[in-house]
Structure formats: C-alpha cells, structure tokens
Amino acid sequence: MLTVEEVQRLVLAQVQVGSVESVAVELSLGRVLAQVVSTPQDIPAWANSAMDGYAVVCSDWTTDPEPVLVVVEEVPAGKVPRRVLTPGHCTRVLTGAMLPTGTEAVVMQERTEELADGRVKFRYPPQRGQFIRQQGEFRWAGAVLIAPGTPLTPAEIGILASLNYAQVQVQRPPLVAILSTGDELVPLGQTPALGQVLDSNQPMLTALVRAGGGTPWNLGIVPDDPVALAEVLTRAKTADFILSSGGVSVGTYDYVERVLDELGAQVLVRQMNLKPGKPLTFAHWEQACYWGLPGNPVSAFVGFWLTVYPALRKALGYSEQDWLLPEEQAVLMGPLKAGGDRRHYLRGRLHQGQFQPFGVDNSANFANLSGVNAFAILEQGQTLVQTGDSVRVVALP
Numbered sequence: 087m088l089t090v091e092e093v094q095r096l097v098l099a100q101v102q103v104g105s106v107e108s109v110a111v112e113l114s115l116g117r118v119l120a121q122v123v124s125t126p127q128d129i130p131a132w133a134n135s136a137m138d139g140y141a142v143v144c145s146d147w148t149t150d151p152e153p154v155l156v157v158v159e160e161v162p163a164g165k166v167p168r169r170v171l172t173p174g175h176c177t178r179v180l181t182g183a184m185l186p187t188g189t190e191a192v193v194m195q196e197r198t199e200e201l202a203d204g205r206v207k208f209r210y211p212p213q214r215g216q217f218i219r220q221q222g223e224f225r226w227a228g229a230v231l232i233a234p235g236t237p238l239t240p241a242e243i244g245i246l247a248s249l250n251y252a253q254v255q256v257q258r259p260p261l262v263a264i265l266s267t268g269d270e271l272v273p274l275g276q277t278p279a280l281g282q283v284l285d286s287n288q289p290m291l292t293a294l295v296r297a298g299g300g301t302p303w304n305l306g307i308v309p310d311d312p313v314a315l316a317e318v319l320t321r322a323k324t325a326d327f328i329l330s331s332g333g334v335s336v337g338t339y340d341y342v343e344r345v346l347d348e349l350g351a352q353v354l355v356r357q358m359n360l361k362p363g364k365p366l367t368f369a370h371w372e373q374a375c376y377w378g379l380p381g382n383p384v385s386a387f388v389g390f391w392l393t394v395y396p397a398l399r400k401a402l403g404y405s406e407q408d409w410l411l412p413e414e415q416a417v418l419m420g421p422l423k424a425g426g427d428r429r430h431y432l433r434g435r436l437h438q439g440q441f442q443p444f445g446v447d448n449s450a451n452f453a454n455l456s457g458v459n460a461f462a463i464l465e466q467g468q469t470l471v472q473t474g475d476s477v478r479v480v481a482l483p
Contacts, residue, residue, distance in 0.1 A: 087357045090429060093368065093393055096354050098409065100370045101397045104326065107258045111246045114238045116299070117256035118403040123232040125249060128222035133189065134163075135179040136217040140198060140206060141189040142176045147211040154207045161186065176206060185218065192217035235405045257403035262295045263322035264288055265305040267315065267333040267342065268381060273307060286452070287331040287386050291379075294390050297483070298398040300327065312341040316349060323374045326401065329394065332381030334367045342378040343367055351376060359466065361428040363389040383452045388431050388461065391482060416441040416462070416479045422471045424464040431480070436460035441479050458482070 088096070106120040135141065141161075146153045155176040158169045163182035171177055171188035179185060179192060191212035199207040225231065231249070232242050238256070246254055271285040272278050285307055292302040303325055308318050310333070322328045333342040346353055351371035358366045363385035367378030377394055379386040396409040419442040424430035433454060434443040441462050444454040463478045464471060471477050 087359045087364070088355060089359050090392055093355050093358050093366070094396055094410065097368055097375070097393050097397050098400055100354070100375055101400045103257065103403050104260055104401045105258045106255050108253045108255055111243060111251050111254050114243060114246075114254050114256055115240065117238050117254075117259075118299070119232055119234055119236045119238055119242070119254065120257050120403055121255040122230055122234060123246065123249065123251070123254075124228055124230045125225050127227050129225040129229075130219050130221055130223065133185045133221050134219050135181055135183050135185055135192045136219050137192055137194045138180050139192050139194040139217065140176040140208075141171055141179050141185050142191055142193055142208070142212060143171055143173050143188060144190045144212060144214050145173050147208075151211065152207060152209050154201065154205050156205050159186075189218065190214050235403050237404070257401075259299050259301045260326035260398060260401045261303055261324075262300040262327040262329060262398075263303045263305055263325035264291050264295065264329045265308050265318055265322065266331050266381075267308045267310065269310045271307045271332075286383050287379075287381065290383060290387065291329055291331065291390065294387075294394075295329070295398070298395050299402045300398050310341065312345050312348075315341055315345050319345065319349060319376075323371055325374055327394070327397065328371075328374055328376045329379060329390075330377070331379045331386045334365045334378035334380060346371070346376065346378075358389075358393075359428050360388070360392070361425070361430045363392075364428065366393065368393065384433075384455065387455060391461075391480075392431075411480045411482065413463075413478060413480050414439075415476050416460075418462070418471055418473055418475050418477050419443070421473050422462055422464060422477065424469055426464075426467050426469040429466050430464040430468075431461040432464065433458045434460060434462055434479075436479055436481055441477060 157178055158175045160178035161167045161183045162180045166184055167186035169186055171186045177186050191214055193208055193212050197210050201207060231245055266285045266288045270282050272282050273285055278284055288304060295302040305318055305322055308315050333340045343353060346369050351369040353369045355368035357364055363380050365380050366389050369376040379389045399409045416436055417440050419440050422432055422443055434441050435457055436459055460479045460481045
C-alpha cells in the first residue's frame with residue numbers, strides 16, 4: 087500500500103504538459119500563459135506628466151522665488167508638443183501628456199495662479215524631476231512582464247491589452263472523461279427504486295474538473311459488466327485523463343482493474359495509505375492517465391484533490407511549486423479523532439490559522455462537505471489531537 091506522497095510522485099511522473107492554443111485575450115481569464123510576454127518599447131514610451139499642471143525649467147527660480155512665466159502651448163494627453171521648453175516659458179500639460187523637450191519638472195496647477203495675459207505666476211519652487219514619469223522608468227524595452235506558467239487574471243489581461251495582444255498563447259485544458267460504475271446508480275432526475283442511489287459523483291467530479299481547469303467529458307453510468315466497461319473505457323482513452331468512480335475495491339462486481347489489465351493499461355497504483363479512499367487505482371494507458379476513484383463520494387472527493395488536482399495543474403503548465411495543494415500548521419478549534427490504521431484526512435474549515443472540524447468525520451457523511459476548505463492530517467498511529475493543539479492541514483483552493 088503506497089503512501090500519498092508516493093502516489094503523487096507516480097502520477098506526476100506520467101503527466102505531460104498539454105498542447106498550446108491561441109485564444110482571444112478577452113477570453114483568456116483563468117488560462118495559463120504559454121508564452122513569454124515582454125514589452126517591445128520602454129514603459130513609459132516617453133516622458134509624461136503625472137499631474138495636471140505646467141512643465142517648467144527649474145532655472146527660472148534662481149533669480150525669482152515667484153516667477154511669472156509665459157504659456158507657450160497646451161499639450162493634452164494624446165498630443166505631441168510642438169515647442170522646446172526654454173527659460174521664461176512654461177507649457178500647460180494634462181495628466182499623461184507627453185512632455186516637451188527641456189522639461190525639468192511639472193508644477194501642479196493648484197500651486198499656480200493664472201494671470202489674464204497668458205502668463206502664470208508660480209509660488210513654490212519645484213524639485214527637479216517632480217511629477218515626471220520618465221521614459222523607461224517602469225520597464226525598459228525587452229523586459230519580461232509576464233512569464234510562462236502564469237494564470238491570467240484581469241491584471242495580466244490588462245497588461246496584454248496595453249501591449250496590443252489581441253490573441254495570446256495559453257495551455258490547452260486537458261480533456262477529462264468522467265464515468266460512474268455500478269448497477270445501483272441512477273442519473274439525476276430519476277427517482278431511485280429501493281436499493282438504488284443517485285449518481286452524485288459524476289456531477290461532483292465534473293465540477294471539480296472545471297474548478298481545476300480541465301474540460302469535462304461526461305460518459306454517464308456504466309453497469310457492473312466488464313464488457314460494457316471495456317467498451318466505454320476504449321472510447322474514453324482518446325481523452326487526456328479518465329476518471330471513473332466505483333468498482334475499484336475487492337468486491338465481486340469490482341471489475342475496473344481486471345478490465346484495465348485486459349486492455350493493456352499499466353496499473354501503477356492499486357491502494358493508497360489514506361482514509362477515506364484506500365481503494366484508488368491509477369494507470370497509464372497509451373496517451374491517457376486513468377484514475378479509478380472510490381464510489382464513496384467523500385472518498386472520491388478527497389482522492390481527487392490529492393491525486394487528480396496536482397495532475398491537472400501540471401498538465402495546464404503551472405510551475406512545479408504550484409502542483410500540490412499547500413500545507414500549513416493550524417490551531418485546532420475542536421478535538422480530532424482517527425482510527426490510527428492509516429493516514430487520515432479530516433474535513434473542516436481553515437480561517438486565519440485556525441482549523442474548525444466539521445462534526446462526525448465518517449466517509450459516509452457526505453452532508454458535511456459543504457463549506458470544507460481544508461483537510462487536517464492525522465498520521466498513521468495518531469488517534470487523537472486535542473483542542474488548542476497544532477495540526478498539519480492541507481488547504482483547498
């Protein structure tokens with residue numbers, strides 16, 4: 087029985103970064119950048135004013151503490167100055183306007199007095215360079231602004247737009263086939279007969295795949311029939327990832343591993359030292375990675391976050407330090423108990439360094455998944471952690 091870390095290493099070793107596609111920049115939110123974005127010119131491209139005011143030459147204050155200067159032109163944003171600035175003169179400039187050659191400072195308009203004859207009286211001596219955004223002050227031409235592997239947020243999209251990127255190269259999201267197995271399952275919208283249960287795993291896994299950046303491909307419910315399972319899996323292997331739930335334990339009707347062996351898949355994981363979720367299958371099959379998650383919804387939920395989510399992150403082009411879920415120490419706000427037979431991931435909520443357990447942590451208690459944003463980890467052999475003690479937690483996004 088492999089440890090969680092061993093399974094994660096095996097999984098990630100089989101996952102390859104996906105292909106690249108070009109998308110419109112306005113549709114790139116949340117996608118992972120697959121190219122270097124650098125600036126073709128200095129930022130700012132030319133010296134400009136940080137204020138509404140007047141461009142001046144500082145030498146005008148050497149003989150007069152309150153000089154009166156002649157306004158030679160007005161330059162709003164988007165216009166090019168026509169006059170070189172010389173002593174005794176000033177240029178009216180608006181915020182963002184290109185500064186005329188010879189400008190040594192900008193004086194904000196609140197510190198001036200406009201006179202009636204096209205002149206302006208200045209009351210305070212300026213500091214050289216004040217309120218000037220110098221050419222290249224923020225970045226020189228050729229500087230990298232966004233590195234590959236960066237998830238695109240509205241901030242990065244704004245940068246791309248400012249550099250005139252109409253299209254951007256991003257990682258293609260992996261296609262993830264999702265199926266549920268079991269004669270007892272019925273799809274949503276139907277009323278289960280006695281002994282049947284609704285298939286909650288497929289909608290949950292679909293949402294998890296979308297949240298992780300993948301593209302879900304739902305293949306429905308497969309009965310406990312090895313022939314039917316082989317047919318569906320053969321169709322699914324064109325996907326990058328395949329997720330099934332159920333059929334991976336040692337029961338009479340658990341056919342997943344047998345079918346994978348018959349289809350020629352390389353089964354790398356059959357069990358994981360984890361509670362909930364010990365029966366977890368991972369296989370590599372031609373170009374596809376296959377996960378056989380437990381049928382228990384809580385076990386499938388935990389197994390996804392620990393083994394599928396990191397694979398999605400790698401396939402999407404995230405940097406290696408961002409593949410696994412982050413861990414931290416937290417203070418317990420209630421006691422935690424475990425059987426001690428395996429490493430246990432217990433559900434709860436993490437807030438400002440405190441972890442609040444969510445009641446009875448039984449794998450059959452699917453109802454208390456609502457609001458979960460972290461798992462507390464109790465190692466094998468650890469049966470009790472008291473309120474106020476420190477515990478290691480893994481945080482969900």
